Amino acid sequence: MRDIGHNGIVTSTTIRPTPSPVINRPNVTQVGVIVWLGSEVMFFAGLFAIYFTLRNFSPELWAEQTAKLNVPYAAVNTLILVLSSVTCQMGVFAAEKYRARRTGGPLQFWKWGMVEWIFLTYAMGAVFVVGQIFEYGQLVSEHIAFTGDSYGSAFYLTTGFHALHVTGGLIAFLLLLGRTFAVKTFTHREAVTAITVSYYWHFVDVVWIGLFAVIYILK
């Protein structure tokens, strides 16, 4: 007869002698921002749904009003915003190397630090918003008004909420620069801030590409 103890048929976990694996979780701030940007996708989904539904119900109004859009002007503005995403990413690359300030002359852009790239990105984003304000002024003078008709409402709601997001991004850039100026040494924490702000900026840029395709190309 086999001698079975009181615990004979129970298997239990064993503490392994091998060391547990190194766990590289993605940064919790970045994951949180990505999930929040997912919710922002759905916010803009609502705006796109408004735009397409109203367009579906009044195609004649759309044909009349979209003819007033200055597409080349908006295309130049779009190009500025897309290029600002590139300069923002250059800033991130500098931040990942912990290079906060430039190591060469002011015009040696290949030696720029994060601060210089973010300043340039800020200027381009600001040019985009100002360009859009001038575009609004032009369109209002051509009788596309926010409360004028359903096209005006759809146009200003979608592009306006996007412009508010760009403005929010500009404020985020200022806060990021402030953090960089507040510390003596640029550390991992400041680099994470820069990377996280860049996620938001790229998102806003991609949303604008979608809006530009729908509003100015598809009409």
Added chain:
Amino acid sequence: MHINRNVFVILTVFFLLVAALYTAWSVIDFHSNPAHAGATHVLGVEWVGTITLALCAGLSGLIAFYLAMSQRAVGGVLPEDRQDAEIDDGDPEVGYFSPWSWWPIALAFGAALVFLGLAVGIWVSFIGAPIAFLAIVGWYYEYYRGNFAR
């Protein structure tokens, strides 16, 4: 991290399929309605459902893309990816959190005034916006000032 990524890849594919199915179904439904008999020049797409379902795929795809990208960058094998992981392995250092702070309450107060102003009179928003902005700055720099300056 590949399990987390796969969950969102599956969701993305699912939402794309549902968006296509929904679109086709609404078009068929529109044209089989006798009231729309002669409407051959209209697509008959129901845009709200089509767009939101398609962008649900965008929402899941964004997270899947991020997880795939960070897996490539940090090469993380998480405990949930391993058959032989212990419970303890899933208890990592998750980051830095403030033990307490007044700034969220200040920010909530400012934001509440901004949205109250949208409802009752825009002048209230003009008082709320600077309060909200000050609270954001205060919160953002809370661990960059005073004892925490470095």
